Amino acid sequence: MSSSQPIRVLNVAEKPSVAKAVATILSRGQLHTREGRSRYNKIFEFNYTVRNQQCQMLVTSVTGHLMEIDFEDRYRKWHSCDPVDLYHAQIKKFVPEDKLDIKRTLEEEARWCQWLVLWLDCDREGENIAYEVVEVCSAVNSRLNIWRARFSALIERDIHEAVQNLARPNKFLAEAVDARQEIDLRIGASFTRFQTMLLRDAFVLDFAGEERNMILSYGPCQFPTLGFIVERYWEIQAHEPEEFWMINCSHTSEEGTAKFGWMRGHMFDYTCAVIIYEMCVQEPIATVTKVRDQQKNKYPPHPLNTIELEKRASRYFRMSSEHTMKVAEELYMSGFISYPRTETDGFSERTDLRAIVQEQRGHPTWGMYAQQLLDPGVGLWRNPVSGGHDDKAHPPIHPTKFSAGESGWSQDHRRLYELVVRHFLACVSQPAIGAETTVEIDIAGEQFSASGRVIIAKNYLDVYPYESWGGSMIPKYSFGEQFTPTALTLDSGVTRPPPLLSESDLLSCMDKAGIGTDATMHDHIKKLLDRFYATKDANTHFSPTNLGEALVMGYDDMGYELWKPYLRSQMENDMREVSVGRKSKSQVLDSCLQQMKACFLDARVNKAKLLEGMGIFFDRSSRRGGDEQQVGGGVVGPCGICHESDMVLKRKPDGNFMVGCSGYPQCRNVVWLPGSISEATVTTQVCNSCTPGPFLRIQFKFRSIEIPPNYNANHLGCVGGCDETLKELIEICGTGSRNPPANIPGLVKIIIPVSAARGRGGHTSSSTSAQRGSTRQGVCTHCRQTSHSSNDCPSQVSRSQSVPPQRRNTQNGETSIACSTCGTMCGLRTANTETNRGRKFYSCQSRVCKFFVYAKLFLSADMGCYVCFMDIFQKTGHTWLSFKIIGSKKRRGNKKSNLRWEDSMGNNSGGSGANNSSSRSTSNPRSNPRGRGGHGRSGGRRGQSTTDTTFVSATGDPVSRRCFNCGDPSHFANVCPNR
DNA sequence: GCAAGGTC
Structure with a gap:
């Protein structure tokens, strides 16, 4: 089928670089470029034939999402509505100011086109942007024939195939993103307004400069990220150092020294460790039970994607992920590296990898290595192994232009470009090869092992100095060989807490839990720093601030896992269901928002937990309090001071109740109520005693554990002055702001x-x-x-x-x-x-x-x-x-191993065991029983002063025959009656 | 003034 008039086709890509690449490939370089309304988004024109139809192609682009969502204007102001209303408030989708130029270009070009071909990235977000483009273009031209081009890489074959096999856009994918956007906005805005208004003015937060403008944001990505930091911090705080014990053995010969480690690792039970050690010392001859020689390979890394780039730049150069992405973006914009926001960590088979290597041959530092890679005689080349991730849109990050360093580059530009090049050269290289020897020995039934490694060929390690592969030689041993250790020591150690999370660790946690995308993870991390929720030290380790810890503690106390990754994971699952059509967008929106609204309301009821959490770290503010300070209540009676306003029952943010004049601040009449009140409700019963009235009685509920037992927890009281019980409880319990945490579970x-x-x-x-x-x-x-x-x-x-x-x-x-x-x-x-x-x-x-x-x-x-x-x-x-x-409480280690001494040592306790051991020790020609004093370590660190028992190396001092537990020479410790 | 997701 053909027609005399060419079809006018508007092609729209997600970003200018893709528009240019698509146009260049389809036109084979024969194209005309003209300006659009937006200075970044050019229009490329050329002719092309799609399935025998002559087409006049126009290729232009957007820059990511064309539209945003936000609440209708009447909900935009923070005081315009109750934050809970944001779960139902109307939302509008619109093109923001800075994207209007792009919108105009699309409108102008779409008017005179017959086809619209969408070249957005082939992921959920891309599909959603596609529909944004459709909305804008269809509004000016309803007759447009709308097509979707699906491609997996910006290479000739894929692009030509995509345009010859145009499909229709997928509404399900786009709707999944619509749902995600709406949920994020409603949850984020409601919780952010709630906690900011509740806490900002209630506490002295002087670290933030202008407190009035401070925002205590909540977001479904930023909070789980904070959660990772706090959780590790708590783990460190909870760590209880525990002493453990281990036996080490070393053996030196003319060939060198081998250090043998105890195959039990270590023991927390000192008694066990000492008894086993004693046993080894008595029979110190080591017998070689296994010698294993094998070749070990250390493989080069997978091709580089965004998260790996951020993690490695953080580990190798201590660059923040945010800065790394900024520098990478600049290198990409100036053409030196490929697109830096990619999940893909495997190259397409069709990528000409050798051409990329070839470009680097002239580099003064790694040029020689690149040459060797290309020389088949050297045998250094190896096709890269994929890490199994593919975003179907971008290749792994690789160099796209040779540079020996540009004059305008900072040190970080140089380092990052070098990392990208070296990483690329490494992943097309052979693995490093080493020869590893493992030797296992037996001393008195205890197993020890040592290993040594010799690197035979460094291969990729030659061009990748960021990784090392240590190795040391050990002497040669043969099966069955016997020797006496040069040293046999009982050493102690102490368990240490895990380190604070590094930026690389944090990125791994986020990646694993699906928090954020490769393009946004660094933003979430930066947001935590900007919001004063966390700090980062010089070694890129993160600690929560008091503010971050207090917020997490508050939500944790409520029993909500809003700071854990599960909420986001659940949302991601729902999105997946929508994107494949198994659930509808409205179904997911309804259930998720209903659930979150209930959670929000519950959090508000339990806001005292947040206040308690904050109260641990911060002083109360003397300011009047935030927008959330006074909630609930009801009129109790007329104010006896100003005679103009009413006295109203209110609950303060700290959970305490008060009855204050509604004419505040002009009138400051107030009755502070006991801190032990958990509930207070104004009834319709009028007090007959108090004047001038009428005064309505209040039904109080006290926390019974906080009041003396002879007081009733339920009390119908009056604040007009007649209620003696209430006065007593005010005196007993007090009304101050620094009340103890409520009697809550936990x-x-x-x-x-x-x-x-x-x-x-x-x-x-x-x-x-x-x-x-x-x-x-x-x-x-x-x-x-x-x-x-x-x-x-x-x-x-x-x-x-x-x-x-x-x-x-x-x-x-x-x-x-x-x-x-x-x-x-x-x-x-x-x-x-x-x-x-x-x-x-x-x-x-x-x-x-x-x-x-x-x-x-x-x-x-x-x-x-x-x-x-x-x-x-x-x-x-x-x-x-x-x-x-x-x-x-978790208790580590201390395996109840089958200790042989329970049998053998028990039977041998007493003189005969001592004689056996002594004769072996002195008959060994390589031992020097008394001539090398001090070499052996005392095993009696804990009990030495009371037991008079010492344990020494086989080459060293004498072994006491007494029970180390009670000092009695008639038995060994394992059968000590006093143990 | 709030989220997270695109990208310049």
Whole structure:
């Protein structure tokens, strides 16, 4: 089929570079270029034949998304609506100001075209952009025949095939992105407004400069990224250093030294380790049980994609991912490297790799290597192995133009270009080859191994100096050979916490959890720094700031995993379902937004948790408070001070209630209510006593554990002045802003009755009759009985069954606490261990019990869990200690191995074993029993002073025959009756 | 003033 009139075809690509590449390939370089409305997006013109039809081709581009979404204007202002309304607010899709030029170009060109061919990237976002282009073009030309070109690489064959096999765009793919955009916007905007308005003005956040403009953003990508950082930080904080023990063996001969490692690794049980060590020392002859020689290859990396580029630039040059992408973008724009935003880590078979190598032959540093690669005689070439990722749009990052360094390049430009070139040359090279020898020996039934490596051919390592492959020689051994170790030592070590996350680690976490895309991951990381949620040190390690930790802690306390990656993963799954047509866009939107709205409302109800989290790290602000400060409530009665406005029940951000004049700030009349109130509702019952009225009564609900037991948790009260019970509870419980965390799941309260109540501030002097009774007249604070003191109150014992009653020590005016386990007083001390040096902690002074709590540090108590010490405070005449349980205690290692000594050593205990060992030791011609004193390590680090037992190397000092546990020479430790 | 996703 052919026609005399050529078809006018408007081709639109996702970016200018693709438009140019497509036009150049299709026109074979015979094209005319003209300007469009946008200076970046040129228009290329040429003639082409599509399936025998003459076409007049116009190729132009957009720059990514042409449109944005946002709320309708009436919802744009933060105070225009309740943030929860953002789950239903109308959303508009529009072309933003900076894209109007591109829109005009499309409109002008589409008017006189018959076909529209969409050359957007072949992924979900590309398909969505395709529909944005369709919307703009169809609006001016409804007769357009709309086609989609699908290509997997910008190479001739693919592009020609794509244009000869045009398809229709896929609505499902585009709708998946629509859903993603809408969900991100609604969740992000609602939570951001909520937490910013709640927290910004409630606390002193002076690190951020102008606090008023500070935004505490929430985003479904940025929060899980923060979550990774906080989680690692908590893991480090919770780490409890544990001492472990290992046996090391070395053997030196004329050929060199071999260091043999214990194949058990290490043991946490000192007793076991010492007994095994003792056994080895008694029979120190080593027998070679295995010699294995094999060739080992170290393979070059896969071709480079964006995430690997960012990770390697961070590891090798400590460049931030954001800076790396900026430099890579510049190198790409000036033509030196290929498109830097790619997931692909394998080259297409059709790529002319040798041509790329050929270009690098003239480089003064790696040119020679490039030449060798191309020489078949050298045999250095190897086709690159794919890493298995393919975005179907871009090749792996590779050099596209030779440069020995440009004058305008910074050091980072040079380093990044060099990395791209060296990486490319490496991945078309042979692996490094090494010869590895592994030797295993047996000493008294214990296995040890050593290995050595010799590099035979460095191959790709010659051009890739960023990686090394260490190797050392060991002496030659043969199977069955016996020797006496030169040294056999029992060494100790201490477990260390994992390191803080590096930028490379963080990118890996995000990649694995599907947080962000290769083009946006660095943006999410940067956002955490910009929002003061995290900091990065010189070694690219991330720590959460107090703000970041407080936010995560707050949401964690609520029981929501908004800071974990699962929410995003779930969304990604839903998007996938939409993109293949298994679920509809509206179905996913409805269910996801409904779920998130419920979560949002619940978070708002539980906002006290966020405030508590923030309260741990920040001081309260003296400002009037944020937009969220006063919520709920109802009119209680007329204001008796200004006589103009009403007194209204309100709840403050810290969760406490107040009744204040609605004429504030002109009128400052206020009644502060007890901090122990969990709920308060204005009823319709009018108080008959208070004037001038009418005053409505308020139904209060108190947290029973925070009020004395003889008070009713449900109280119908009045704030007009007649309610004595309310007055008493105000005095007992106080109304201050720094109340303890509420009695919520996850918090353990340890009740520490005081012998001499020391209330907060002025409350002691104006204490209620109940308090006075307990402190001066010997009446129990809890139940007001005189038969016992508050220390022994049965009501308290039954209430805190898991924690015995404690005492408070007021010595030196310091608040001490009693151990929750054994009752002994705990003293405040300063830690001196490597990881916790300088931290204050409470420790049981009994030296038997292991109760200890670090101030704001997680440690294990005998409760068998990690706890976070939150606060010590006084309330209702008691000292309270609140903790948060943050996880169950994990104990590492200490495998219950089948220790042979249980049998053999037990039978051999006593004199005969000693004689055997002694004779072997001295009969060994290579040993020098007493002449090399000091070489052996004392194994009795823990028990040496009390057991008088020393353990030494086979070449060194004598071995004591006494039990190291109790010092008795009649038996060995494994059968010690005192153990 | 808010998200995340394109790209210059």
